[in-house]
Amino acid sequence: NPFAGLVSHLRASWLSGKTRPMEYRIAQLEALGRFLDEKKQEILEATASDLGKAPFEAELSEIFLCKNELHETLNNLSHWMKDKQVDRTLAMQLDSAFIRKDPYGVVLIIAPWNYPIQLFLVPLIGAIAAGNCVIIKPSEVSKKTERLVAEALPGYLDKDCFAVVTGGVPETTRLLENKFDYIFFTGTSRSPPVGRIVMTAAAKHLTPVTLELGGKNPCYVSDTCDVTNVARRVVWGRFFNAGQTCIAPDYLLCTVEMQDKLLPALRKAIDDFYGPNPRESPDFGRIVSDKQFQRVQRLLGSGRVAIGGQTDEAERYIAPTVLVDVQLSDPIMQEEIFGPILPIVIIANMDEAIDFINSRERPLAVYAFSSDDKVVNQVLERTSSGGFCGNDTLMHLTLTSLPFGGIGNSGLGMHHGKFSFDTFSHHRGCLKRGMGREPLNAPRYPPYSQQKFGVIRATSKVTRKNDCTLL
Amino acid sequence: NPYAGLVSHLRASWLSGKTRPMEYRIAQLEALGRFLDEKKQEILEATELDMGKPSFEAFFSEILLCKNELNVTLNNLCHWMKDEYVDKNLVMQLDSAFIRKDPYGVVLIIAPWNYPIHLFLVPLIGAIAAGNCAIIKPSEISKNTERLVAETLSCYLDNDCFAVVTGGVPETTRLLENKFDYIFFTGTPPVGRIVMTAAAKHLTPVTLELGGKNPCYVSDTCDVTNVARRVVWGRFFNAGQTCIAPDYLLCTVEMQDKLMPALREAITEFFGPNPRESPDFGRIVSDKQFRRIRALMSSGRVAIGGQTDEAERYIAPTVLVDVQLSDPIMQEEIFGPILPIVVIANMDEAIDFINARPRPLAIYAFSCDSKVVNQVLERTSSGGFCGNDTLMHLTLTSLPFGGIGNSGLGKYHGKFTFDTFSHHRGCLHRNMGLETLNTPRYPPYTQQKLGLLTTTFEVKRRGTCTLL
Numbered sequence: 029n030p031f032a033g034l035v036s037h038l039r040a041s042w043l044s045g046k047t048r049p050m051e052y053r054i055a056q057l058e059a060l061g062r063f064l065d066e067k068k069q070e071i072l073e074a075t076a077s078d079l080g081k082a083p084f085e086a087e088l089s090e091i092f093l094c095k096n097e098l099h100e101t102l103n104n105l106s107h108w109m110k111d112k113q114v115d116r117t118l119a120m121q122l123d124s125a126f127i128r129k130d131p132y133g134v135v136l137i138i139a140p141w142n143y144p145i146q147l148f149l150v151p152l153i154g155a156i157a158a159g160n161c162v163i164i165k166p167s168e169v170s171k172k173t174e175r176l177v178a179e180a181l182p183g184y185l186d187k188d189c190f191a192v193v194t195g196g197v198p199e200t201t202r203l204l205e206n207k208f209d210y211i212f213f214t215g216t217s218r219s220p221p222v223g224r225i226v227m228t229a230a231a232k233h234l235t236p237v238t239l240e241l242g243g244k245n246p247c248y249v250s251d252t253c254d255v256t257n258v259a260r261r262v263v264w265g266r267f268f269n270a271g272q273t274c275i276a277p278d279y280l281l282c283t284v285e286m287q288d289k290l291l292p293a294l295r296k297a298i299d300d301f302y303g304p305n306p307r308e309s310p311d312f313g314r315i316v317s318d319k320q321f322q323r324v325q326r327l328l329g330s331g332r333v334a335i336g337g338q339t340d341e342a343e344r345y346i347a348p349t350v351l352v353d354v355q356l357s358d359p360i361m362q363e364e365i366f367g368p369i370l371p372i373v374i375i376a377n378m379d380e381a382i383d384f385i386n387s388r389e390r391p392l393a394v395y396a397f398s399s400d401d402k403v404v405n406q407v408l409e410r411t412s413s414g415g416f417c418g419n420d421t422l423m424h425l426t427l428t429s430l431p432f433g434g435i436g437n438s439g440l441g442m443h444h445g446k447f448s449f450d451t452f453s454h455h456r457g458c459l460k461r462g463m464g465r466e467p468l469n470a471p472r473y474p475p476y477s478q479q480k481f482g483v484i485r486a487t488s489k490v491t492r493k494n495d496c497t498l499l
Numbered sequence: 500n501p502y503a504g505l506v507s508h509l510r511a512s513w514l515s516g517k518t519r520p521m522e523y524r525i526a527q528l529e530a531l532g533r534f535l536d537e538k539k540q541e542i543l544e545a546t547e548l549d550m551g552k553p554s555f556e557a558f559f560s561e562i563l564l565c566k567n568e569l570n571v572t573l574n575n576l577c578h579w580m581k582d583e584y585v586d587k588n589l590v591m592q593l594d595s596a597f598i599r600k601d602p603y604g605v606v607l608i609i610a611p612w613n614y615p616i617h618l619f620l621v622p623l624i625g626a627i628a629a630g631n632c633a634i635i636k637p638s639e640i641s642k643n644t645e646r647l648v649a650e651t652l653s654c655y656l657d658n659d660c661f662a663v664v665t666g667g668v669p670e671t672t673r674l675l676e677n678k679f680d681y682i683f684f685t686g687t688p689p690v691g692r693i694v695m696t697a698a699a700k701h702l703t704p705v706t707l708e709l710g711g712k713n714p715c716y717v718s719d720t721c722d723v724t725n726v727a728r729r730v731v732w733g734r735f736f737n738a739g740q741t742c743i744a745p746d747y748l749l750c751t752v753e754m755q756d757k758l759m760p761a762l763r764e765a766i767t768e769f770f771g772p773n774p775r776e777s778p779d780f781g782r783i784v785s786d787k788q789f790r791r792i793r794a795l796m797s798s799g800r801v802a803i804g805g806q807t808d809e810a811e812r813y814i815a816p817t818v819l820v821d822v823q824l825s826d827p828i829m830q831e832e833i834f835g836p837i838l839p840i841v842v843i844a845n846m847d848e849a850i851d852f853i854n855a856r857p858r859p860l861a862i863y864a865f866s867c868d869s870k871v872v873n874q875v876l877e878r879t880s881s882g883g884f885c886g887n888d889t890l891m892h893l894t895l896t897s898l899p900f901g902g903i904g905n906s907g908l909g910k911y912h913g914k915f916t917f918d919t920f921s922h923h924r925g926c927l928h929r930n931m932g933l934e935t936l937n938t939p940r941y942p943p944y945t946q947q948k949l950g951l952l953t954t955t956f957e958v959k960r961r962g963t964c965t966l967l
Contacts, residue, residue: 043854045878084944088952096958103961114897125895130880132903209904224699231695234688234709236908239702257934264941301942311942386514399931408926410516412601418928420937426956427596429585430925435603436680440704442923455910457898458876460886463867466725469888473732474769474779476555484559488894490567493574 031163034191035206038134038161041188047131047159050109054102056156059184060149061098064091067180071145074172078144080314080344085269090145093426097150100428100445101157108157108449111458119468119487124460129453131159132236133209138200138226140214141170141316142272142366148177151212151238154448160210161189165203168196169317204229210452212443214240216274216366223439238441238451240274241434242364243391247277247421248381248407250398251286258397258419259293262370263301265395265421267348270313271324271368275393277421278365279354280372281381287352287372294370295335298348307338307345315344315367324367330358331371378403382410390414390436395421414438502634505662506677509605509632512659518602518630521580525573527627530655531620532569535562538651542616545643549615551782551812556737561616564894568621571896571913572628579628579917582926590936590955595928600921602630603704604680609671609694611686612641612784613740613834619648622683622706623661625916631681632660636674639667640785679703681920685742687832688905706909706919708742709902710832711859715745715889716849716875718866719754726865726887727761730838731769733863733889735816738781739792739836743861745889746833747822748840749849755820755840762838763803766816775806775813783812783835792835798826799839846871850878858882858904863889882906 046052064071071090075081081090101108111126135155139148148164155162164181166174178192193203204211204226213226223239230237247265249258265277282290302309315321321344328337328349336349346368354360354371361371375381385394385407392414396407404418414434417424424430425444433442443451471483517523535542542561546552552561572579582597606626610619619635626633635652637645649663664674675682675697684694685708698705715733717726733745750758770777783789789812796805796817804817819839822828828839843849853862853875860882864875872886882902885892892898893912901910911919939951 082942082944084942084949087949088940092953092956096956099958099960103958114895116895116897120891120895125892125898127899128876128884130903133880223702227699227702228696231692231699234691234695234707234905234908241702254931254934257931260934260941261937264937303943309942311944397931401928404928408599408928412604412922413924415925416599416927418926419931420927420929423591423929424596424925424927427585427587427591427925427927428958429587430596430927431598431923432925433923435601435922435924437702440702442925454880454903455899455901456881456903457883457892457895457900457910457912458886459884459888459892459895459898460869460872461888461891463722463725463865463887466722466728469729469732472559473728474553474555474777475771476553476779481555481558485563488567489563490570490574490896492570 029202029205031193031203031206034163034193035134035208038163038189038191042131042133042161047161047189050106053156053159054105056185056190057098057102057153060153060156061095063181063184064094064098067176070176070180071173074176075144075170077172078141078170079269079272079316081269082311082313084311085313089143089269094146094149097153097428097444097448101153101449104446105157108446117488120459122462122465126458128456128458129158130456132452132454133160134163135160135210135212135452136163136165136203136208138165138211138213138215139167140216141167142269142274144170144173145177147214151443151448154443155212155452157449158452160452163203164190164192165200166192166194168194207233208235211235211237212451213237216242216364238433238443239439240441240443241392241437241439242274243389243434243438244278244361244364245275245391245393245395246385247280247395248378248385248397249280249282249286249290250378250396250400250403251283252399252403253397254399255289255293259290259297260300261420263294263297263348266370267298267301267312267368268422270315270346272313272316272366273422275415275422275425277370277395278391279361280370281375281384282372283376284374287374290372291334291350291352294350298335302348306348307340307343312348315346318344320366321346324365324369327360327365327367327369330354330360378406382407385411390438392434392438393417393424412436500673500676502664502674502677505634505664506605506679509634509660509662513602513604513632518632518660521577524627524630525576527656527661528569528573528624531624531627532566534652534655535565535569538647541647541651542644545647546615546641548643549612549641550738550740550784552737553779553781555779556781560614560737565617565620568624568896568912568916572624572917575914576628579914588956588958591927591929593930593933597926599924599926600629601924603920603922604631606631606633606681606683606920607636607674607679608633609636609682609684609686610638612638613737613742615641615644616648618685622911622916625911626683626920628917629920631920634674635661635663636671637663637665639665681705683919684708691907706901706911707907708909709860709905709907710742711857711902711906712746712829712832713743713859713861713863714853715748715863716846716853716865717748717750717754717758718846718864718868718871719751720867720871721865722867723757723761724764727758727765729888731762731765731816734838735766735769735780735836736890738783738814740781740784740834741890743883743890743893745838745863746859747829748838749843749852750840751844752842755842758840759802759818762818766803770816774816775808775811780816783814786812788834789814792833792837795828795833795835795837798822798828846874850875853879858902858906860902860906861885861892880904
């Protein structure tokens with residue numbers, strides 16, 4: 029077990045109690061902030077090299093969103109860490125009842141390649157804030173970022189408590205043989221096997237997990253909408269990071285009339301954003317690897333190309349593409365696209381769209397566009413997904429006050445903001461009673477009697493109150 | 500797959516939306532309340548047959564505590580169900596941002612035999628409150644209660660949405676082949692692993708309420724009489740078959756000498772000179788469990804009790820001393836009416852002892868000195884904690900109840916049950932217009948646009964907040 033020594037070193041550090049004081053956690057979090065500031069240029073360069081990520085996008089997703097999470101945590105950590113006092117029964121009025129936030133211990137964070145800094149760093153913020161030691165396993169697919177993290181991060185964090193492990197599937201498999209106290213895994217739904225593999229490995233040690241997976245995020249566009257605005261918002265969400273985003277709108281659902289209106293608007297938005305030849309735009313990314321490029325390119329043979337469709341294997345370039353006449357049996361409808369292709373699926377009306385969504389695996393996000401609030405609310409009400417955004421794409425992720433996570437095949441657990449802290453802390457129910465006042469306890473002891481039971485019932489009963497206001 | 504039809508029937512009911520309206524959920528919960536009221540006598544009789552549970556104990560744990568959970572839920576359901584509005588950044592001031600509480604779908608609740616009503620019913624309350632359909636799998640070991648639940652619960656709940664499945668290991672294994680949207684399991688760690696592994700195949704989230712050896716540290720500064728009574732109560736309630744019972748005592752040899760007569764006195768006071776004749780002391784649930792526990796008694800030396808009767812599955816309230824770490828009684832959760840005492844030199848040794856072992860479901864610490872209680876709490880890790888008493892933290896619906904490490908994962912009781920069985924869906928509802936607000940994010944990218952975005956979305960670091 030090549031990682032046994034490392035895990036046991038981190039466990040000893042955790043047991044020593046060094047991660048418990050708030051000052052320690054703040055110091056580590058502030059060091060993470062310096063990593064983001066001082067290594068900003070290197071991060072932009074590494075992600076540009078790995079994914080052709082536009083510096084604007086990298087600065088937004090890999091630096092700025094992370095700093096928001098960091099500040100949110102630093103601003104609130106002392107409140108989050110405090111014991112939370114809870115309501116007590118009559119019998120316990122003189123006792124102390126509270127929830128203590130304890131660390132789990134040694135946690136493992138496994139991150140993917142598409143937002144290679146954000147997707148380990150945001151969970152890491154929560155893990156540190158909650159007092160844990162952490163092993164970070166960045167993706168080997170985003171090679172330059174992996175090397176940057178492995179070489180630079182240890183320079184900022186306490187090496188006794190935090191470590192970076194690199195490698196591919198064999199190394200991750202060996203790593204998972206160890207007992208961790210929490211495992212946080214982010215991976216796309218095209219590897220539900222990997223999410224299952226991680227949870228199965230966790231089950232051997234009864235290790236709690238959060239799995240941030242993915243799916244095909246449907247995007248319903250009703251007949252009543254501002255076509256120009258919808259097109260821009262959908263194009264932005266679909267083609268950001270060349271489509272390699274777990275909450276990107278995966279496919280569009282609309283009537284044939286709306287499709288006819290949307291196509292010119294989509295064409296215009298793509299042109300506005302990336303120019304007549306997106307390959308020359310500095311603002312449009314590339315596919316991360318040859319394997320991914322070939323996979324995404326194959327999906328182009330579905331339906332008919334209405335916009336785009338050009339590719340260049342040497343650059344791993346796939347043009348912003350829209351497909352029409354797509355059949356459910358087409359390859360593009362069989363897996364999460366995770367690339368810059370937007371297929372349009374025709375439905376007759378909202379009810380058909382909702383049925384279509386509900387007959388498939390529950391996705392990480394559902395999108396609905398309509399000027400009619402009732403339509404948006406109906407789609408929200410009658411579907412199930414990790415998260416939801418009405419009249420936009422991706423934006424719900426940017427609010428640290430919203431929990432971010434999947435359901436069913438798209439994952440389990442949630443994080444961001446306080447939810448990351450809560451994910452990585454054990455909420456320990458605590459009661460502290462007095463050593464004296466023994467007569468208060470007498471009714472519960474044998475020999476049992478009706479009278480004693482009456483006293484217990486009177487002092488610990490929760491009565492039914494009047495009906496509260498209906499929703 | 501013998502249960503495929505049932506699971507798919509429940510899934511169809513869930514997809515029909517019938518469990519969504521608050522009125523429906525309240526009606527089902529109120530029906531559960533009627534089950535507890537109308538079948539009270541049958542519940543007392545069944546649990547007495549199954550494990551000699553005294554009516555007082557059954558009334559308290561199987562009826563009263565359940566009704567409390569029911570009432571907390573009924574009192575608060577409309578608040579819990581409401582969309583929870585959250586803080587927004589500058590740019591989203593005109594948008595609507597909230598957390599929607601969605602059901603998971605079809606959930607499976609697997610319950611054990613020791614509190615056979617409570618341990619399916621309390622999770623079921625949360626599952627129903629959160630809008631799910633549920634399959635309940637009571638334990639086949641508490642046979643009379645299993646039959647009662649299988650035969651009568653269906654008269655109270657909507658059979659389209661709720662079902663009871665009976666059987667043993669083979670049936671549970673077949674049941675677990677199906678895809679559930681949540682699995683709530685209460686039982687032992689080895690079976691917990693099996694359940695989680697089965698859940699992993701379908702990426703099904705789980706709560707596992709397991710167990711362990713719950714240490715009970717008694718410091719030299721305490722009221723020996725009170726400590727003895729509270730420990731005896733916690734250890735021998737339900738003849739020791741309680742997941743949060745104090746499993747073993749840790750104290751100095753001086754404290755052991757003081758405790759022994761006090762423990763003896765408490766046992767006599769509670770159960771009389773011959774506990775076998777007391778109507779207030781339970782029995783072991785099965786022959787297999789009886790033999791397992793009896794074998795543990797050959798550890799150390801019997802200081803109090805030690806008598807057994809196989810025909811009645813009676814094991815006397817027993818205290819063992821001179822116990823070695825290698826003894827059988829220190830190798831597994833006792834789950835019976837035996838209290839071993841392990842001698843340590845001081846609090847630090849007690850804490851080290853606790854930390855050298857798997858993390859338990861509960862830790863108990865008794866001391867007149869609150870600093871001692873706080874130290875034990877601070878320097879150990881467990882599901883829950885109680886200072887200067889045993890078991891009582893479970894009775895507060897406002898405290899989360901769950902394990903850590905080998906003692907489990909997830910939590911419930913009160914609102915925590917509702918939260919366990921609901922998916923917290925982050926929702927943002929924006930305006931179709933106001934497109935100019937969005938332009939800074941679109942390509943072609945410029946520094947000016949980035950500056951605008953960061954200004955409007957930024958979370959600034961505030962001045963250091965008050966230290967703890």
